[in-house]
Each structure stands twice: as structure tokens, then as C-alpha cells.
Amino acid sequence: MPRESTPQAIGRSxxxxxxxxxxxxxxxxxxxxxxxxxxxxxxxxxxGAVRGDNYPPVERLTFQRVTLEPDGIVATVFNDGxxxxxxxxxxxxxxxxxxxxxxxxVLRHLGRTRLRIPYxxxxxxAHTVKLLTSTGxxxxxxxxxxxxxxxxxxxxxxxxxxxGLYVGVIPVLIGLLWYPFLTRLSSRAMDFLLALTVGLLxxxxxxxxxxxxxxxxxxxxxxQGAVLFVFAAVGAYLLLETVGSWLKARRxxxxxxxxxxxxxxxxxxxxxxxxxIGLHNFGEGLAIGSAFALGEAALGTLLIVGFTLHNTTEGxxxxxxxxxxxxxxxxxxxxxxxxxGGAPTIAGAWLGGFIYSPVWSVLFLALGxxxxxxxIVQIVRQMAGSESVxxxxxxxxxxxxxxxxxxxxxxxxxxxx
Amino acid sequence: MAWGLSRRSWLQLTxxxxxxxxxxxxxxxxxxxxxxxxxxxANRHSHLLGTVGRVSPDAFNPTSxxxxxxxxxxxxxxxPAFYRETPRPDGTMLREYQLHSVDRDIEIAxxxxxxxxxxxxQVPGPTIRATEGDRVKITFRNLGTHPHTxxxxxxxxxxxxxxxxxxxxxxxxxxxxxxxxxxFGLHLYHCHAVPLKRHIHKGLYGTFIVDPRGGxxxxxxxxxxMNAFDTNFDxxxxxxxxxxxxxxxxxxxxxxxxxxxxxxxxxxxxxxxLVNSLHLHGMFxxxxxxxxxxxxxxxxxTVMLCQGERTIIETTxxxxxxxxxxAHQSEFAELGWMGLFxxxxxxxxx
Numbered sequence: 060m061p062r063e064s065t066p067q068a069i070g071r072s073x074x075x076x077x078x079x080x081x082x083x084x085x086x087x088x089x090x091x092x093x094x095x096x097x098x099x100x101x102x103x104x105x106x107g108a109v110r111g112d113n114y115p116p117v118e119r120l121t122f123q124r125v126t127l128e129p130d131g132i133v134a135t136v137f138n139d140g141x142x143x144x145x146x147x148x149x150x151x152x153x154x155x156x157x158x159x160x161x162x163x164x165v166l167r168h169l170g171r172t173r174l175r176i177p178y179x180x181x182x183x184x185a186h187t188v189k190l191l192t193s194t195g196x197x198x199x200x201x202x203x204x205x206x207x208x209x210x211x212x213x214x215x216x217x218x219x220x221x222x223g224l225y226v227g228v229i230p231v232l233i234g235l236l237w238y239p240f241l242t243r244l245s246s247r248a249m250d251f252l253l254a255l256t257v258g259l260l261x262x263x264x265x266x267x268x269x270x271x272x273x274x275x276x277x278x279x280x281x282x283q284g285a286v287l288f289v290f291a292a293v294g295a296y297l298l299l300e301t302v303g304s305w306l307k308a309r310r311x312x313x314x315x316x317x318x319x320x321x322x323x324x325x326x327x328x329x330x331x332x333x334x335x336i337g338l339h340n341f342g343e344g345l346a347i348g349s350a351f352a353l354g355e356a357a358l359g360t361l362l363i364v365g366f367t368l369h370n371t372t373e374g375x376x377x378x379x380x381x382x383x384x385x386x387x388x389x390x391x392x393x394x395x396x397x398x399x400g401g402a403p404t405i406a407g408a409w410l411g412g413f414i415y416s417p418v419w420s421v422l423f424l425a426l427g428x429x430x431x432x433x434x435i436v437q438i439v440r441q442m443a444g445s446e447s448v449x450x451x452x453x454x455x456x457x458x459x460x461x462x463x464x465x466x467x468x469x470x471x472x473x474x475x476x
Numbered sequence: 477m478a479w480g481l482s483r484r485s486w487l488q489l490t491x492x493x494x495x496x497x498x499x500x501x502x503x504x505x506x507x508x509x510x511x512x513x514x515x516x517x518a519n520r521h522s523h524l525l526g527t528v529g530r531v532s533p534d535a536f537n538p539t540s541x542x543x544x545x546x547x548x549x550x551x552x553x554x555x556p557a558f559y560r561e562t563p564r565p566d567g568t569m570l571r572e573y574q575l576h577s578v579d580r581d582i583e584i585a586x587x588x589x590x591x592x593x594x595x596x597x598q599v600p601g602p603t604i605r606a607t608e609g610d611r612v613k614i615t616f617r618n619l620g621t622h623p624h625t626x627x628x629x630x631x632x633x634x635x636x637x638x639x640x641x642x643x644x645x646x647x648x649x650x651x652x653x654x655x656x657x658x659x660f661g662l663h664l665y666h667c668h669a670v671p672l673k674r675h676i677h678k679g680l681y682g683t684f685i686v687d688p689r690g691g692x693x694x695x696x697x698x699x700x701x702m703n704a705f706d707t708n709f710d711x712x713x714x715x716x717x718x719x720x721x722x723x724x725x726x727x728x729x730x731x732x733x734x735x736x737x738x739x740x741x742x743x744x745x746x747x748x749x750l751v752n753s754l755h756l757h758g759m760f761x762x763x764x765x766x767x768x769x770x771x772x773x774x775x776x777x778t779v780m781l782c783q784g785e786r787t788i789i790e791t792t793x794x795x796x797x798x799x800x801x802x803a804h805q806s807e808f809a810e811l812g813w814m815g816l817f818x819x820x821x822x823x824x825x826x
Contacts, residue, residue, distance in 0.1 A: 147587035148527055150714075154810030155585070155722065157524040164587070177524050191714060193587050195707025 116142035118192050121279040122200040123171070123416060125188065126208035131177035134188055134200065138166035139279030145193040151178045152186055169281060180205045211413050219348055219408040226347065227340045227404025230367045232397040234374015241382035249383050251460040253442050256332075256376040257435055258464020263339055263373075264431045266472070268292075270346070271424035278417050287418075288425045295338065295429025303331050303437060326388075328380035328437050333399040335434040336373045339427030340400065344407020345420050372467055373400060380441060525810060529586030531721045536582060536598050538724040542698045545605035545685065546571070558596070569610045571657075575601070576617040577624045577667070577680060584715050585722040585812060590705050592679035593620055593667070599720050600701040600745070601682030604665065606657035608689050617650040624675065625651075627668035628684055629784075631658040639668040660688040662741050662767035662786040677706055677713075677747035683786075685741055688770065695737040695790065698730065702744045702752045702781070702803070702813065711748055715812050716803065718754075722812025725801075729818035734796050736822065740789040741767070744781035752813075753780040754789070755804040761791035778804050793819035 119140030126133045132151065138144045145165045149158040162172040180186055182205055189199040209215035241252060271292075275284025306327045377396050381388055410419060443451040451457060533539070540549045547559040562570040580597050581589045595601030606612050616626050623646050625638030632655035637643060645651045667680035683699050703720060704713035715722050732738050740761075746752045755778040762772035763779055767788040779787055793799070802814035 145587060147589075148585050150811070153807050154525055155527045155812060157526070157528055191585075191588055191707060193589055195588060195590055195705070195714060197708045197710075197714060 115194060116144075118142060118144045118194065118196045119280070120144055120146075120166070120190060120192070120198040122188075122198070123279075125200055125202060127180055127202070127205055128208065131175060132180060132186070132188060132202075134174045134176070135171060136166070136174060136190065136198075137171045137279055138168060139281040141168055143167050146172070146174070146190050147193045148191045149174060149176055150187075150189040150191065151176060153189075182206065209412055215412065216409065219412045220405050222347060223344055223402070223405025223408045225367055226408075227344060227370060228398065228401035230370035231336070231340075231374040231377070231401035232394065234371045234376075235378055235393045235397050237375060238378045238382060238388065238393060241378060242386075244382070247456050249379075250442060250454065251456040251463075252375075252379050253383065253438055254457040254460025255464040255467075256379045256460075257438055257442075258461040258466075259372050259376050259468050260332075260335070260431050260435050260438075260464075261461070262465050262468035262472070263336075264428060264435065266468075267339055267342065267424050267428040267431065270342075271421055271428060274417055274420045274424060278421060282418060284421055288421050288428075291422050291425030292429035292432070295426040296433045297429075299331060299334065299430055299433040303327060303433070306330065324441065325380045325382075325384040325386070326392075328434075328441055329377055329396055330399070331430075331437055332380065332434045333377045333396045335427070335430035336377065336400040337403040338423065338430045340370070340373075341403035341407040342420065342423040342427045344404035344409075345411035345423055346407075347404075348408035348411025348413075349420070370401070372464075372471070380438060383441070526723050526726060526814070527585045527812065530727060531583045531586050531724065536720065538719040538721045539728055539730070541598075541600075541603075541719050542700070542730065543696075545603040545683075545699065546573075547602055558602070564611070566609075569607065571604075571606050571610055571612050573602075573604060573612070573614045574617075575614055575626065577620040579620050582679070582720065584705050584707075584717065584720055588707065588715065590679075590707055590715075593622070593624070593675065594679050595682055599679035599681075600703065600743075601665070601680070603683040603685065603699050605685040605687070607687045607691075608657055608660040610657045612653075612655055612657055614653040615650060616645060616653060618645045618647050621647055622675075623647065623669050624667045624680060625669050626653050626665055628653065628655065628665045629663040630684065630686065631656065637668075644669050657686045659768055660686045662686075662743065662764075662788050664743055664745065664784060664786060666745065673711075673747055676745065677704070679703075681745045683741060683743050685767075692739065692770070693737060695739040696732060697739045697741065699741045700743070700754075702742070702746055702754070704746045704749065704752075704808070704813075706748060713746070713748055713811070716746070716752075716808040717812045718815060723814060725815025725817075729798060729816035732793055732817050732819050733822050734793050734819050737790060737792050740791075741786070742779070742781070742789055743786045744783060746783060746808075749783075749805075749808070751780050751782055751805075752808065753778060753804045755802060756789075756791070756817075757800045759791055759794065759799070761789045764788040764790070780804075793817070795819065796821050 117140050119138065121137045121139050123135040123137045125135075136146070143165060146160065147164070149156055156176055156178055158174050158176045160172045160174050162170075164172070166172055174190075176188070178186070180202075184205055186202045186205055187199055188202070189197050191197055209218075241249075244252065271288045272285065275288045278284035278287075307324055310324065310327055374397060377400050378393070407423070439448055439452070442457070452461075537549075546561075547555050550558060558574045560572045562572070564570055575595050578594055578597055580592055580594050582592045582594065582599055584590045592599050604612070604614075612628075614626060618624050623644035625643050625645055627638040628636070632653075635643075636653050636655050638653065643651075663684040663686060665682050665684045667675040669675045681701070681703070683701060685699075700718045701720075702716075702718050704717070705715040706712060707714040717724065740754075742754055744752045757777075760775050760777050761779075763774045763776060764770070765773050765787050767786065772790070779789065781787060796819050799817040799819065800814065801817060802809040
């Protein structure tokens with residue numbers, strides 16, 4: 060077979076070589092024609108004919124970030140419409156107000172400027188910033204609760220770290236403490252537990268998808284939020300799938316060499332779950348930090364309590380695959396897994412608090428969703444082993460676990476809703 | 477855990493400060509705790525209210541509009557094309573006007589353009605002024621894109637009312653309105669084509685003054701039309717002003733003379749808001765409702781007018797200096813309806 064196919068391949072390549080310059084021409088010709096067409100459209104513009112003479116320009120402005128500072132309100136405004144937009148005047152709470160524009164009042168397509176409005180905002184109250192363009196179109200942004208926006212400082216870094224610790228790291232680590240208990244469970248109870256984990260993750264999958272799609276909807280249209288979200292999620296899924304199988308192969312060869320009884324797949328799975336949850340928690344930290352920074356949050360104690368409870372179950376999800384192998388795991392490894400799952404909350408809170416932009420939010424929520432989907436698939440595969448997935452999932456203990464996992468998340472989720 | 481972050485859910489919860497703050501040994505989380513010394517807080521600034529920039533006076537000059545009627549602001553050689561007066565045997569005048577409607581973008585605040593429908597290219601339209609008993613004859617040409625009419629307040633025959641469907645003057649057509657100036661007072665004219673709200677708030681209105689036969693006491697006379705503009709057509713005004721340009725008289729105060737009688741012809745043609753008002757700082761004034769009596773009906777410092785209502789105000793500035801005037805609806809004032817009088821001592825005769 061190889062012998063037969065080789066001469067054909069050679070024949071084809073010789074043909075290409077012979078074509079030489081011609082094949083290059085075949086590649087370039089459509090591109091040259093396309094460039095010509097674009098030039099014609101731009102210079103001699105049939106767009107004018109398409110649009111008609113007296114159609115008003117399409118104006119679209121998006122508020123990207125609004126911060127409150129001691130000397131007023133600072134708004135970053137983005138033109139995601141097709142036409143140029145000129146910001147003529149600024150109103151705050153139905154009053155024309157002085158302002159300066161860092162990058163001018165005229166915004167080209169995808170242009171951006173920062174408006175500084177020395178308005179005496181009132182702490183704890185609501186304000187509305189309204190921009191009027193030269194054609195009188197109004198774009199407004201509501202600040203629901205005015206709180207001074209934190210600037211990167213040791214104090215706020217500390218506060219966000221603290222929030223991250225409360226919400227991410229500590230609960231996940233506490234969840235890990237169940238490990239010794241889990242290793243003593245029967246295999247039926249173990250199935251229940253893994254199913255519970257799948258239930259928890261399924262909840263996070265749905266929840267993360269919802270938040271991601273909602274955030275995507277808030278992005279300027281030219282960012283195509285939904286596409287960004289799906290692409291990032293699928294990308295994360297495929298990347299983790301690749302990394303997972305590579306890790307598994309490595310583990311297998313290592314344990315073969317060491318002649319151990321287990322193949323170490325449980326450890327890889329636990330690691331993947333930790334990474335997935337870590338990405339999810341990064342997105343969560345981002346949301347908390349930005350909410351806090353944008354003044355949407357007089358962040359509540361009850362909220363923190365809710366997240367703490369909620370995320371403790373994430374610790375459980377990380378160790379369940381390990382426990383199935385009933386292996387002794389060094390405490391340092393457990394802590395490492397806990398940090399992978401929890402610490403990104405801190406980083407997320409920093410990023411969200413100081414340089415928040417909705418694009419980050421969509422991107423990281425998507426990564427979390429993709430990672431979680433991959434982890435769900437992995438765990439289900441591990442549970443099924445040699446039997447079919449459908450048979451495994453219809454077992455009573457597994458069904459009970461799935462439902463229990465979802466219910467636990469749902470109920471603790473109510474605390475932060 | 478749906479991240480709704482609704483305002484209510486956040487507010488219902490007690491502050492994080494109680495949790496984190498205790499850990500941070502008394503340091504406070506709220507914005508107020510940050511160092512303010514490097515900044516001048518916004519609540520210490522002054523004169524930040526108002527529009528930014530200036531409106532070019534080339535197309536429409538609010539200051540010359542104040543004291544112009546019967547096209548007095550046009551150059552002498554142009555004026556006869558718009559206005560002619562011919563004495564009649566009985567001592568009254570025949571006053572002939574040329575008005576036309578035309579679509580035009582007008583600058584109502586710096587950099588903010590409104591796609592107006594105008595009389596003779598300006599909003600408010602030219603002020604028409606006659607004496608009781610004069611014959612007013614207006615040739616109206618519609619150069620706009622929609623049917624328009626002229627509807628004058630005052631005595632006239634029904635055919636001259638410009639309000640019924642058959643009265644509409646189609647684009648490219650014209651009509652001659654003719655009636656006697658009666659009664660004396662401060663009146664109004666506006667387009668009465670439908671939809672009425674749109675035809676009025678797009679700018680088709682003006683002032684119609686009818687003087688009593690014997691005239692009124694000599695005074696420095698000013699025409700002030702309280703108007704507003706809904707720039708995004710949501711039935712809510714974005715710009716309020718007197719004589720169209722937001723804050724025009726803040727930047728360019730109205731000059732008056734101490735000790736000299738000032739008479740203001742005040743017209744309210746604001747659309748969408750039920751009432752408008754004028755409040756003058758540092759003094760009181762006499763009010764002549766609709767200007768139909770020579771005896772003032774009240775002495776006040778704030779006068780309220782319904783949509784379409786007019787009043788004549790008379791006062792004398794007692795002190796030199798700047799006196800603010802604005803709508804006492806604070807919202808209107810902050811959206812552009814605010815200005816200044818600058819009273820100066822009379823120059824001594826040389």
C-alpha cells in the first residue's frame with residue numbers, strides 16, 4: 060500500500076512544482092480582486108447609494124467603565140457604531156455639567172475617550188450620566204449606588220485578597236478536609252459522591268453559562284460577545300482535554316515504572332477539576348471585585364457567608380475522584396489542589412476591582428464553563444469505566460447524587476442570589 | 477448563585493465593612509476614608525453647572541433677537557423684502573409680512589444640533605408687532621417638507637385660523653393671512669398642522685405683540701420666549717432655554733440700565749411640560765397677564781405660565797450688577813433655562 064501511494068504523491072507535487080508561478084497567481088488573484096473591490100467601495104462608495112442621501116448617521120455609544128473619584132465622575136466611552144459620533148454635552152442627573160474629554164469629543168468607529176465630569180456626587184445615592192451627541196441622541200448610564208471607586212492601594216489590595224480568601228481559598232480548603240472520611244466510604248457511596256460532584260459542576264456550568272451570556276449581551280456589539288463566549292468555552296474544553304490525556308499518559312507510564320497498583324488517573328482528574336473550578340472562581344472573583352469597584356456593591360456579609368458555604372462544596376468536588384482510588388495523598392498535595400481551585404478568586408477580585416472591563420468577565424466565565432464541561436465529561440467517564448454511560452447514570456445512587464449535588468448548589472446559591 | 481447583582485439585593489445586605497473592616501484593624505472601606513488632600517473634591521468647586529462651549533451667534537443671535545421685531549434686525553436693504561408698512565387714511569397701518577417655513581438644523585446648545593422646522597430660518601420665528609386696529613397681512617410660503625399653517629392668537633375670521641385640515645398649506649404652496657390686530661396684548665402665533673405637538677416643538681412659533689393705541693410707557697423692551705427641545709424625540713425635553721440657546725444669557729448677559737423701566741414680553745411655548753416659569757433675582761416686578769390691561773394684576777418675583785400662556789412684566793433695576801433669572805422649575809434651570817441681567821449705571825449726558 061505505501062509503495063503504491065508514494066509515486067502518486069510525488070506525481071502531484073511535481074505537477075505543483077511545474078505549475079510554479081501559476082499556482083501563486085491562482086492564490087493571489089482572488090485577493091487582488093478583493094482588494095480592488097474594497098478600494099472601489101471605499102473611494103467611489105456605492106455605500107452612499109445604498110444608504111440614501113438623507114439618512115441620519117447611526118450613532119451608538121457604550122459606557123465601558125464609570126468610576127467615582129473625589130473630584131467627580133470619570134466615564135470611559137466607546138463608539139461601537141458604524142459612524143463617527145461627536146459628544147456635544149454631558150448631563151448628570153438632568154443638569155448640564157462641565158466636562159473635559161481626554162481623547163477629544165469626536166469618536167471615530169471603535170474610538171474611545173475618557174470624560175472627566177467634576178460633579179459633586181453623593182455617597183450612597185443614585186446618579187445618571189447622560190451624553191448628548193451633536194444630533195441630540197442621548198446615551199445614559201445609571202450609577203445605582205455611588206461609592207468611591209477603589210484605586211490600587213495596599214488597603215484595597217488587602218480587602219480584595221480578604222474577599223478572595225473568604226470566598227475562594229478557605230472554603231475550598233475546608234471542603235478538602237473531608238478527604239479521610241471519603242476514603243472510608245463504600246463503592247456505592249462513592250458513586251453517590253461522584254454523582255454529587257457532577258451535580259455540583261452541572262449547576263456551575265449552567266450558572267456560569269447564564270452569567271457569561273448575560274455579560275456578553277452587555278458588551279458593545281462589535282465585540283460579538285456571544286461568539287467570544289462560545290469560542291473561549293470550547294477552546295478551554297479542548298485545551299483541557301488535550302492536557303488531561305497527556306497528563307494521564309504520563310502518570311500511567313510513571314506508575315508502570317514504579318509498579319504501583321493504581322494508574323493515577325484519579326489524581327489527574329482531581330487536578331483537572333481543581334483547574335476547572337479555579338477558572339470558574341476567577342470569573343467569580345472578577346464579578347465580585349468589579350461589583351465592589353463599580354459601586355454596585357455595598358458587599359454584604361451574608362453574601363460572603365453564602366459564597367463560603369457554596370464554595371465549600373467545590374472542595375468536595377476536587378477530592379471525590381481521588382477518594383475513589385482510596386490512596387493516601389500527602390497533605391501538601393491536597394493543599395496544592397485547594398489553592399489551584401480557590402486562589403484564582405483573589406486574582407479575579409484584584410483584576411475586577413482595579414481594571415475591570417466586561418470583556419474580561421465574558422472571557423473568564425467562558426473559560427470556566429468550558430473547563431467545567433470537560434471535567435464533567437471526565438468524571439462521568441471515570442464512573443462508567445467499562446460499562447456504558449447511560450447504564451451508569453441510571454443507577455439509583457448516581458441519580459440521587461446528581462439531584463443532591465444540584466439541590467445543594469441551588470439552596471446555597473439562594474444566599475447570594 | 478445567579479450573579480444578578482441587583483441593586484436591591486446588594487442594598488439589603490449589610491456592608492462588607494463590618495466583616496473586612498474589623499479584620500483590617502479599624503481601617504474603613506468606604507470612599508471617604510481615602511486621602512482627599514491631593515484633590516479638590518467636586519463638592520468644593522463652583523460654576524460647574526451649565527453647557528460647555530459657546531454657540532456661534534452667526535446663524536441666530538439671541539441677544540439681537542431680544543430687541544428685534546418686524547424684521548428690524550435685518551439690514552435696511554433686505555428688510556423691505558420681509559416687511560412693509562403703509563399708513564392708512566384712518567391713521568392705522570397696513571403691515572405686510574413675508575413669512576416662510578423652512579427645515580433647518582439649528583444649534584441649541586454648543587455642538588448640539590436640532591433638526592428644526594423654522595419660520596424664516598429661525599426659532600423662535602420673527603416677532604410680529606402691530607398697533608391695535610392695524611391691518612396685518614401675511615404672505616406665507618411653505619418651503620418645508622410637511623404641510624404647515626400660521627395660526628394667530630387674536631380676533632380673526634375662521635378662514636384665517638390655520639387650524640382645520642383644509643387650512644393646511646402644502647409644501648411649495650402659499651397662503652395669505654389677513655386680519656385686524658385686536659385686542660392689544662401679548663399674543664402668539666404658531667403652526668397648527670397635525671400632529672400639533674411635533675409641529676410646535678420642532679420650532680414653528682413666534683411672538684405677536686399688539687400695542688394699545690396710545691402705546692405703553694417708554695421702556696427698554698425685551699422679547700423672551702421660553703422654549704424647549706426634545707432632541708431624541710422621546711416626548712421629554714433635553715434642552716430648555718429662553719430664546720432657544722441654552723445658557724445663552726449666562727455667557728452673554730442681557731444689558732439693562734439702572735433706573736430705566738424694563739418691559740419683558742414673556743411667552744411660554746414649551747412643549748411636553750405643563751408649565752414653565754420665570755423667577756427674577758433681587759427684585760419684584762409688575763405682571764400684566766396676556767398684556768390685555770394697562771393695570772398690573774400682581775406684583776411678584778416668580779410668574780408661572782401654562783403652555784401657550786403669555787404675560788408682560790415690568791420692572792426697574794434698582795442696583796447695578798448681575799441678576800440671575802431662570803425657571804423656578806430647577807430641572808429646567810439646570811437644563812439650560814438660566815441667564816443673567818447685567819444692570820449698569822446710565823452714562824451721564826455729556
